Amino acid sequence: MKDTLSQPGGGRSALRLERRIAHSPEKVWQALTDPAELAHWFPSEVQVDLRAGGRMGFVFPGREAPDMEGVITELDPPHVFAFTWGEDQLRWELRPDGEGCLLTLTHTFGDRFGAASFASGWHACITALAALLDGEKAAPGDMAELHESYVEAFGLAEGAVETTEDGGWRLRFERQLVRPAETVWQALAGKTGAPPLIAGDPVPYGFRTDAVEAGPITEAEAPRTLAYTWKREGRPAGQVHWHLTEGTGHGARLILTQTGPPNTEADRTAALTSWRHHITLLAAKLLRMRG
Known part of the structure; x- marks a missing residue:
């Protein structure tokens, strides 16, 4: 597990999470792109026209947050799936690693001080994704404790x-x-x-x-x-x-x-x-x- 926060410029921040998944890129790709599988681990319902330039829709459970739209900006099955997520950018990359693969998520956004929330949220999502692929159900963790650990790790407590x-x-x-x-x-x-x-x-x-x-x-x-x-x-x-x-x-x-x-x-x-x-x-x- 390797999580980093950087500032590429233009007032934007980039959160990068790496996880090894014990399944092939093809199997993980299915879970990344199929709305029926996304429903089990992604933070919103997803509607997708799976092609470069295709439109995406994100509907949050109970409409606790406004619905958002996105556009697929990069599509290279089964290796790269990138799209806009409201004003943010998500890029999922899969690379073969032995009998499994290395999953890398890069989330680019403008709210630097929200990074710990984004990191703890994606940490939980990817844990649920891995559990889904293993045929299991992810055990709920303490999101608040995890959030605070990211605040310290990313230097977000400094004035x-x-x-x-x-x-x-x-x-x-x-x-x-x-x-x-x-x-x-x-x-x-x-x-x-x-x-x-x-x-x-x-x-x-x-x-x-x-x-x-x-x-x-x-x-x-x-x-x-x-x-x-x-x-x-x-x-x-x-x-x-x-x-x-x-x-x-x-x-x-x-x-x-x-x-x-x-x-x-x-x-x-x-x-x-x-x-x-x-x-x-x-x-x-x-x-x-x-x-």
């Missing part, structure tokens, strides 16, 4: 540092989470059944870190937004902003930013390290919660 127009700085963390916004907000705000947070309230511990002195809340809208001014030597120094938005469908997407003034590199470095650790602890807490 970014930007320079602002006034010469100051902005830290930015973006992370796909495994629970919905309501569950994440509960984990951050702490007490259940407490009055809603409002401007002027002290910042709950879940929304702050010891490296950043928090002033009172300046904005709060459960379960989406919380902001406050942070202080340096007792004076306002910048803003901390938490935002929970829609993600990949596996949970909420967290975007955390903190701004700071020029010539405060030590504060910036301490905050970057501290927020990274803080969000990692939040993600671990969410694994223990149900939502």
Whole structure:
């Protein structure tokens, strides 16, 4: 098993998964291209006109996500099957390997921070594909745990540092989470059944870190937004902003930013390290919660 994430350019990311399948390319090809077999392991129902340039349709169970369309961009039986999947590109390649074959999936997409969701989803799909070919049924695994392992493996837990127009700085963390916004907000705000947070309230511990002195809340809208001014030597120094938005469908997407003034590199470095650790602890807490 070999899974990698790269950035080929143009703001796109490429997820590559390799798996050895104990069946011939011809048998695997059938499972990749026959809608009746795809129904057992692919994440949507598939309609396909199996020819180069042929149209494809993707209908999701219960219509939990919008229907999508695609076009076959490469077809070389039984070796390459590539097609667009909405705005993404999927390329399946089969190469003989002893009595079986090596399956390589390359998924190219624009949402880099969704990579862990895509990887864990395709991991489960390919596991189900292999089980189907073996005449078995794949045992359900812990998708949340798998998701978090991909976050770390792909470096998606790291924050970014930007320079602002006034010469100051902005830290930015973006992370796909495994629970919905309501569950994440509960984990951050702490007490259940407490009055809603409002401007002027002290910042709950879940929304702050010891490296950043928090002033009172300046904005709060459960379960989406919380902001406050942070202080340096007792004076306002910048803003901390938490935002929970829609993600990949596996949970909420967290975007955390903190701004700071020029010539405060030590504060910036301490905050970057501290927020990274803080969000990692939040993600671990969410694994223990149900939502």
